[in-house]
Amino acid sequence: MKSTRDTIYDELRHRLTSGHYPPDASLVPLALSNEFTVSRTPVREALALLERDGLLVATRRGFALRRRSDEEMLELFEVRAVLDATAASSAALRRSPVDLARLDALLEQAGTLDDPAEIRRSLNEWHDTVRHAAHNGTVIALLHTIDAQVKTSAPWSTPTVDDTFEATLAEHRAVTEAIRDQDAEASRVRMLAHHTRDRDTRIQQRVRRCVRPA
DSSP states (O other): OOOHHHHHHHHHHHHHHTTOSOTTOEEOHHHHHHHHTSOHHHHHHHHHHHHHTTSEEEOSSSEEEOOOOHHHHHHHHHHHHHHHHHHHHHHHHHOOHHHHHHHHHHHHHHHHOOOHHHHHHHHHHHHHHHHHHTTOHHHHHHHHHHHHHHHHHSOOOOOSOTTTTHHHHHHHHHHHHHHHTTOHHHHHHHHHHHHHHHHHHHHHHHHHHHOOOO
């Protein structure tokens, strides 16, 4: 059973990684304790864990969302791509029939959905499945933290075009086939290519958000 601290931590982490808070938001322990109807102790502990994860920074009143420079963002993208490519390579050698069935099911599900948020949820679960198929707990833990840092610093938004997910679905299918074929090198290279496109998309969206109309 989850502790109060962990429950609050999970909820705040979800909010931070889903864009619930604006960039200038202030997370005040007293206000959050009132919202969650708990004492300030588990709230402060949850906020401290989120600061440790690199998602928040302490301020005089509470906590603010951590802002990263362009250089820091590029470093995050690079590390995430390398770790995820390593996971894909390992998954090709260690995956079980159950892992493959889950990968196929998630891609099939994503291909039948219309809601962009639901599609992305299925694709995020696909990434989690690849990572677990690698059977490397250290890589899983590191990616869990880096994913959150990327999502809070360069959140992904869905462009208003009909074929938004066609390219990314094709990339996920290509990685899945390499894993199925137990081709570690192809799995690694294809995952790196996928992350390169995701990085470029997120950077473009981040720049557009920062450019104010004249």
